[in-house]
Amino acid sequence: MAIRPVRLLGDPVLRSECEPIKQPRSPAVRLVADDLRETLRDLRARHGFGSGLAAPQIGAPMRLIYIETDEPLYLVNPQVLDIGTDDFLVWDDCFSIPDLLVRVQRAYDIHVGFQDLLGQRQKIEAEGAMAALLQHEIDHLDGVLIVDQPSGLDAFCQRQEWKKHHANNGQYGEPHARRGP
Numbered sequence: 729m730a731i732r733p734v735r736l737l738g739d740p741v742l743r744s745e746c747e748p749i750k751q752p753r754s755p756a757v758r759l760v761a762d763d764l765r766e767t768l769r770d771l772r773a774r775h776g777f778g779s780g781l782a783a784p785q786i787g788a789p790m791r792l793i794y795i796e797t798d799e800p801l802y803l804v805n806p807q808v809l810d811i812g813t814d815d816f817l818v819w820d821d822c823f824s825i826p827d828l829l830v831r832v833q834r835a836y837d838i839h840v841g842f843q844d845l846l847g848q849r850q851k852i853e854a855e856g857a858m859a860a861l862l863q864h865e866i867d868h869l870d871g872v873l874i875v876d877q878p879s880g881l882d883a884f885c886q887r888q889e890w891k892k893h894h895a896n897n898g899q900y901g902e903p904h905a906r907r908g909p
Contacts, residue, residue: 729762731770732786734823741784742824743871746791752804752847757792761802761845764794771823772796778823780861782868785824793865801852803842806866809851812837818860819890820874829890830874831883834860 735742749757760783768781783792795801814836819829837855840862844850854862864874878884885893 729759729766732763732767734767734771734781734785735787737825737873737875739787739824741787741789742868742873744784744789745871746784746789746869748791748805749843752843752845757790757804758845760786760788760790760792761794763788764792764802765796765800768794768796775823775826777821780865781823782865784868784871791869793862793869795861795865802845803840803850803852803862803865804845804847806840806842806862806869808838808863808866809841810839811835812855816856816860817879819885820860820864821887822864822874824868825873825875827887828875829885829887830877831879831885832874832877833879834863838862840866 751757763786764781764783767786768778771781772778778796780793780795783790791805793803793806795803812835815833816836817831818834820832821829836859837853838859839851839853841849841851852862867873
């Protein structure tokens with residue numbers, strides 16, 4: 729287990745589409761999973777925020793996500809199975825772009841299928857903040873970053889400015905019906 733440096737915007741591994749993991753039970757996958765957990769816990773201790781981390785963010789181009797919940801949640805080869813009809817706007821942040829928040833539109837509820845570290849098929853149904861987090865981390869596996877998805881002309885905000893002007897309003901907005909296709 730190691731705390732790995734987080735890859736920052738401009739690093740090509742963040743823009744690559746990750747290959748599916750063929751053997752979730754392999755020691756190599758377990759090592760990356762443990763490193764994701766330790767790295768996220770270190771980041772949370774130092775910065776006071778963060779709930780998830782995707783493998784490309786620590787330089788491992790594989791389809792693996794770690795989510796910090798009551799129980800450790802590892803998602804191997806996650807795939808969105810269903811998306812609800814409501815969207816909402818969220819000020820999203822990312823350890824790979826540490827000083828910037830971007831307002832993005834996310835589905836309010838999603839269903840995600842994945843394998844656990846034992847290779848067992850699992851499903852999670854999420855809404856609100858957890859749905860936004862899952863979408864953010866799955867985007868990382870496809871080489872998509874929050875800077876690629878701004879919602880509106882004023883969708884970019886430096887972290888310090890956001891704390892002054894938006895933090896008291898909460899990070900997540902109310903769901904609204906999806907517009908367009």
